[in-house]
Amino acid sequence: MIRLERGRVVFSAGTPLENVALADIDLEIPRGQFVSVIGSNGAGKSTLLNALSGEAPLAGGRVLIDQTDVTTWPASKRAQLVSRVFQDPMLGTCEGLTIEENLAIAAARGGARRPTLALGRGRRAEFREQLAQLGLGLENRLGDRMGLLSGGQRQAVSLLMATLRPAKILLLDEHTAALDPRMSDFVLNLTHRLVEQQQLTTLMVTHSMRQALDFGSRTVMLHEGKIALDVAGAERAALGVDDLVDRFARVRDESLDSDALLLS
Amino acid sequence: MSLVAALGALEIGLVYGLVAIGVFISFRVLNFPDLTVDGSFPLGAAVAAAGILGGIDPFSATLLAVAAGGLAGLVTAFLNIRFGILHLLASILTMTALYSINLRIMGSPNLAIIMEPTVISPFELFGLSGGTIKPIFGFVVVVGAGALVAWYLLTDSGLGMRAAGANPRMARAQGVPTAAMTYFGMALSNALVAFGGALFAQMNGFADITMGTGTIVVGLAAVIAGEAILRPKGIVMAIVACILGSVLYRFAVQFALNAEFIGMNPGDLNLLTAVLVTIALILPGARNPVKALMKKRGSGAPS
Ligand SMILES: Nc1ncnc2c1ncn2[C@@H]1O[C@H](COP(=O)(O)OP(=O)(O)O)[C@@H](O)[C@H]1O
Ligand SMILES: [Mg+2]
Numbered sequence: 001m002i003r004l005e006r007g008r009v010v011f012s013a014g015t016p017l018e019n020v021a022l023a024d025i026d027l028e029i030p031r032g033q034f035v036s037v038i039g040s041n042g043a044g045k046s047t048l049l050n051a052l053s054g055e056a057p058l059a060g061g062r063v064l065i066d067q068t069d070v071t072t073w074p075a076s077k078r079a080q081l082v083s084r085v086f087q088d089p090m091l092g093t094c095e096g097l098t099i100e101e102n103l104a105i106a107a108a109r110g111g112a113r114r115p116t117l118a119l120g121r122g123r124r125a126e127f128r129e130q131l132a133q134l135g136l137g138l139e140n141r142l143g144d145r146m147g148l149l150s151g152g153q154r155q156a157v158s159l160l161m162a163t164l165r166p167a168k169i170l171l172l173d174e175h176t177a178a179l180d181p182r183m184s185d186f187v188l189n190l191t192h193r194l195v196e197q198q199q200l201t202t203l204m205v206t207h208s209m210r211q212a213l214d215f216g217s218r219t220v221m222l223h224e225g226k227i228a229l230d231v232a233g234a235e236r237a238a239l240g241v242d243d244l245v246d247r248f249a250r251v252r253d254e255s256l257d258s259d260a261l262l263l264s
Numbered sequence: 265m266s267l268v269a270a271l272g273a274l275e276i277g278l279v280y281g282l283v284a285i286g287v288f289i290s291f292r293v294l295n296f297p298d299l300t301v302d303g304s305f306p307l308g309a310a311v312a313a314a315g316i317l318g319g320i321d322p323f324s325a326t327l328l329a330v331a332a333g334g335l336a337g338l339v340t341a342f343l344n345i346r347f348g349i350l351h352l353l354a355s356i357l358t359m360t361a362l363y364s365i366n367l368r369i370m371g372s373p374n375l376a377i378i379m380e381p382t383v384i385s386p387f388e389l390f391g392l393s394g395g396t397i398k399p400i401f402g403f404v405v406v407v408g409a410g411a412l413v414a415w416y417l418l419t420d421s422g423l424g425m426r427a428a429g430a431n432p433r434m435a436r437a438q439g440v441p442t443a444a445m446t447y448f449g450m451a452l453s454n455a456l457v458a459f460g461g462a463l464f465a466q467m468n469g470f471a472d473i474t475m476g477t478g479t480i481v482v483g484l485a486a487v488i489a490g491e492a493i494l495r496p497k498g499i500v501m502a503i504v505a506c507i508l509g510s511v512l513y514r515f516a517v518q519f520a521l522n523a524e525f526i527g528m529n530p531g532d533l534n535l536l537t538a539v540l541v542t543i544a545l546i547l548p549g550a551r552n553p554v555k556a557l558m559k560k561r562g563s564g565a566p567s
Contacts, residue, residue, distance in 0.1 A: 047463075053437065055433075055436070074436075074441075075436040075437065076435075076439050076440055076441045076442065077439070077441075079436065079437055079438055079439030080439055083437070084437050086433075086434075091431070091433060091434060092434055092437075093431070093434065094426070094430040094431045094434060095428050095430075095431075096426075096430050097423070097426060097427070097430065101423055101426075104420065104423055105423050105424065105427050105435075105438050105440070106438055107462045108423075108424070108438075108439070108440045109418045109438045110439060113421045113423075113424045113439075113440070114418040114419065114421060115416060115419040115420070115421045115422070116419055116420060117415070117418055117419055118418060118419055118420045118422075118423050119418070124462070137344075264553050
């Protein structure tokens with residue numbers, strides 16, 4: 001279980017450019033739940049994920065993972081409980097290192113990084129087996145530099161890296177947005193498979209209403225740093241993409257109206 | 265080139281191999297353009313020479329020199345990480361401060377230790393001349409240090425350091441404490457450079473306040489030359505390339521100085537090196553460590 005309590009993130013605090021990216025959000029995700037997150041550009045989706053991962057320090061509120069208060073833990077420490085895949089395929093891996101070295105870095109997540117050789121027979125066998133699951137032939141290219149792979153291949157490896165060791169929550173930030181449609185489908189299916197296999201608690205940001213409804217059991221819409229919609233169960237099952245687009249438009253118009261009120 | 269000159273070049277090239285490995289760690293592994301080495305090389309020489317003259321045994325004096333170099337690296341890393349001072353500037357501050365500190369340690373602009381015991385003295389008993397024993401000693405030391413560094417960079421901890429340098433955001437997401445890794449890497453880098461300085465002083469019988477000038481460019485020259493020749497793919501070959509590059513660079517220098525028709529004297533060396541490094545950097549396709557100088561990406565972001 002992961003819980004954000006009155007989570008607040010402010011950029012450029014105390015300046016004329018002050019920007020409240022997360023406005024005292026409450027969000028609780030029970031163990032094993034898959035939540036999809038939607039919202040317009042700048043709604044605070046990435047910031048929400050960064051607040052959970054420790055990359056964006058909270059100006060108020062706290063983050064709890066299974067009753068442990070991790071608010072003051074830096075991102076590198078939270079990584080033992082939180083794993084993530086970035087939108088940019090270049091960000092998730094080190095292009096100058098080999099595929100197996102990248103996987104070894106991920107294999108040490110959550111454990112002590114000891115000065116013992118990273119790549120032995122055991123790990124290589126494990127990596128080969130994991131890569132074979134992808135069906136991309138990467139299991140025969142363990143020693144290739146990551147930079148030789150396409151964006152889609154790199155993102156698939158990033159996803160594998162994020163799920164190589166257990167985590168209390170998996171954060172996916174539009175992780176298929178930068179890929180071509182074919183690779184995007186591939187990575188989405190892989191996501192689905194890995195999440196099912198490992199019963200992962202997951203928060204997935206997506207730009208596609210279709211995906212938001214197709215994946216998982218709960219959908220959250222963010223708007224201007226607040227939760228504008230939070231649906232699950234029967235209510236969500238009854239929603240079609242059109243309904244969601246409708247709600248989306250209504251949320252936006254309402255805030256436009258209130259802006260108009262303020263301005264008039 | 266006479267045999268004596270060749271052995272001399274080999275000896276210096278091997279000792280500067282330690283500098284090249286240090287520069288490789290800061291520039292290549294950590295992505296941290298670090299000029300501290302211009303101060304930590306003479307720091308190593310100063311501590312070793314002053315220590316030996318003060319009656320400390322040469323091995324302990326060398327160890328002290330290595331520790332002092334590590335400390336210098338930590339200071340630069342601290343200035344960058346804690347206060348967000350740009351890499352280059354942070355290292356220039358440390359380097360500048362080290363000039364005064366080195367003078368204090370030596371008590372005068374130069375120290376002669378030609379008659380003193382050094383780490384090489386015990387090996388001279390075997391009946392080999394100093395001219396032969398020094399390159400052998402240098403070879404064993406630089407290969408040993410290089411093997412240790414290569415081994416480390418292939419461990420879980422070392423991979424964390426490489427990730428911290430190559431992609432700090434990814435590294436943190438994978439649980440690597442990037443700031444701690446930068447501290448450690450900078451300490452390691454400058455410790456190696458100071459080790460080189462300590463050995464250089466003992467092999468040549470003196471420490472001099474000006475001996476650090478241009479260390480960074482010589483180190484870069486070695487790294488670039490080695491990479492151009494070996495085109496290393498893995499870490500082991502990259503370290504071998506540093507050592508090879510350093511030795512070849514010394515031979516090139518020795519050759520240039522010996523060739524009467526070029527008419528160079530030792531004072532022209534820094535100009536020659538700077539020109540060579542510049543050419544290497546301008547050459548198309550050359551992978552280029554000084555490009556890092558132009559980047560402002562901070563490895564000192566919160567971890
Ligand atoms: N590093 C940053 N510095 C300043 N402002 C930021 C930063 N990151 C995000 N913001 C601002 O915070 C708001 C939310 O951004 P973000 O969470 O990236 O939105 P989304 O992912 O929903 O598109 C935006 O107004 C954005 O401009
Ligand atoms: Mg975003």
